[in-house]
Amino acid sequence: MKKDAQKRHQEVIDMIEKLSEATASERASTISRHHSWSSSSSDSISMLPSEPKIFHGRESELSDILHLFNTGIPRIAILGAGGMGKTSLARAVLHHPDIMARYVQNRFFVACNSAMTGIELANLIGSHLGLKPGKNLTQAVLQYFANNPPSLLILDELETLWEPASSRANIEELLSLLTGITMRGAEQPAKVLWTRPFLRTLQPLDQQAARLTFADIADSGHSLEEVDQILCLTDNMPLAISLLAHLADTEGCSSVLSHWENEKTSLISEGFDKRSNLDMSISLSLSSPRIQSIPHSQELVSLLAMLPDGLTDVDLIQSKLPLENILKCKTTLKSTALAYIDEHKRLKVLMPIREYLQQHQPPGDHLVQSLFKYFQEMLAFYAVYMGAQSISSTVPQLKSNHTNIQNVLQWGLKQKQPTLSNSIYCVCYFSQFSTINMQVQTPLMGQIQDLLPQLNDHRLKAYFLIESMRLWRYYPISDAETLASQVVELFKDFDDPDLKCVLSV
Missing domain, CATH: 3.40.50 (Rossmann fold)
Structure with missing residues (x-):
């Protein structure tokens, strides 16, 4: 024995x-x-x-x-x-x-x-x-x-x-x-007399803890700037930090950052279990019975993946997304911890999950179209009543959705008519808002020039060129006279006194 x-x-x-x-x-x-x-x-x-x-x-x-x-x-x-x-x-x-x-x-x-x-x-x-x-x-x-x-x-x-x-x-x-x-997940099983106070659902690590975790794995010989760039890709999720830190330990931070641009979460998804494979861990959460039982919750999380700013309950309801019982979908995502509520009460998805969904489960066009119309109405309202007291509540809403709007308009510029034309108008409105209220220039303006040849709408072309000229107040423009000549030529094909007044100003 x-x-x-x-x-x-x-x-x-x-x-x-x-x-x-x-x-x-x-x-x-x-x-x-x-x-x-x-x-x-x-x-x-x-x-x-x-x-x-x-x-x-x-x-x-x-x-x-x-x-x-x-x-x-x-x-x-x-x-x-x-x-x-x-x-x-x-x-x-x-x-x-x-x-x-x-x-x-x-x-x-x-x-x-x-x-x-x-x-x-x-x-x-x-x-x-x-x-x-x-x-x-x-x-x-x-x-x-x-x-x-x-x-x-x-x-x-x-x-x-x-x-x-x-x-x-x-x-x-x-x-x-x-x-x-x-x-x-973030939901406790019922029928259990859990000890109070309940533990708060685990959140991402703070920046200092994330840096220490990275340094323990990948040593301390990396520049803090590159380390923080890598941590930004993880949203300080411990598993993602661990996997990327191990990769940086062998390849270096610069190589990891370069590879991430092409491979995203698949870069750290070669392991055989959920503790060494980020994609597998995320996939398990997405395939949970609670998510499967509320199909529209999958569509909502896919949409949130393209919205780094997240959405408030007001956004969810007013955008009229074609999802049944959208607040129940929100609750399901929270209870499975696929989404969380930040300090500003916005429903968000962590960066690694967003990257995975954008690659493997992007949102349907019908969903993005609904959100596009929602942002389009806000931007058009701002453009008409710019400077008036009536837009006092619209400005904070646009600010809190700034990156969301940029991503949705980027989607719109890739669509066919009439969405393409509507998107170009929105980009012009967005440019006005961004330069005045946030002192930044949207890169989307630079993408429109190549789209103009496929447009037959002379007013839209003129409107875009005038908006480009108005940027001289904030950014230098080398060919302002050429732009003005093009606009004058376009005015021969349509009559719009209001737009001509804008050019004169």
Whole structure:
């Protein structure tokens, strides 16, 4: 028996050496299952994942969790988008000195992604506890926790089980009797008396924590400017930072930035699991049962991907997007953490998710067209009543959507008539707004010159040329006289006294 135990111990050591740090939670589950299923005894070797070696920016959340443990026996849900560091935070809790002292050997970490039903989850937990295998270990698991000293049980990736409506009730019933959970999303399972105050959904790291994380992986020999450029691509999402930092460590920041322009998120999506493949992590969130059950939520997140400024509830409603129950779609995106509400109460999507969606799931033209009409009406209203008191509420709205408008107008310049002509007018209005209110020149004006030959609308051509001339107040124009001559020539083909007055001014 002693020789058998030594042999099993060596097998476990060999397995540990072969498995990487990147799949720590899978390792815990794999080793426990391997031993439980290959042995007829009730002995268990439930290996815990290691403490995270790189852990920055989650000190506040860790402190909040530890505080909850001081209030009794807590039931805690760590929620957040895929790649936001939920598992790392759970592992930090698992290895905190206070937790180790309190629970000693009674700490269990179960990766739930291999279970499909409540019974399978109970059996998986039972294998970690060292229970004798059986068809349904639910009661045995509950009895184990009732008869043994207090234990810490962490259920990682529980969303795999909880998401499907068919299994949700059974899972929630089991959860009501169990404890700590990490799962992607921002919605807690019902039927569980969660310890208050609830943990806030994990947000991206602050800039300093993101820099420290990058430096721990890629060393500190990179220029801060290039590091910040790379971090800008990640929106400080921990998984994206980690993957790009590893790439920068071998290729250098300049090379990573250059490759990103062509490859986007696929540059860091060659791994075989969601902890080493950003595209896979995002795809899992997009294919969750909650998203699938509200089809228009997928369309909304695709549209948000081209809108870096995000949208307010006012924008969502007034734009009249052809999506049923749009506020429910918004709630679904928030609950799955595919979108979040920023400090200005705008619904946004993180940069890595935006890049993935633009490449793999761009929004339909019918959606963008609705948003185009919404911005078109605002810009036209501004152009007519520029300087009047009546546009006092329109200016802040245009400012808060500035990058959104630029992206939507960029789309419009690639469309056929009549959208193309409407887009050119809007670009001119947008140019007026940008130079006066934001002291910037939109690059879209430079794209219109090449489109003029395909237009038969002489008034539109004249309007564009006049707007180009008006920019001389803000930016030097070398060929103003040539532009004026072209406009005068165009006036021969149509009569518009108001536009002629603008030229005279």
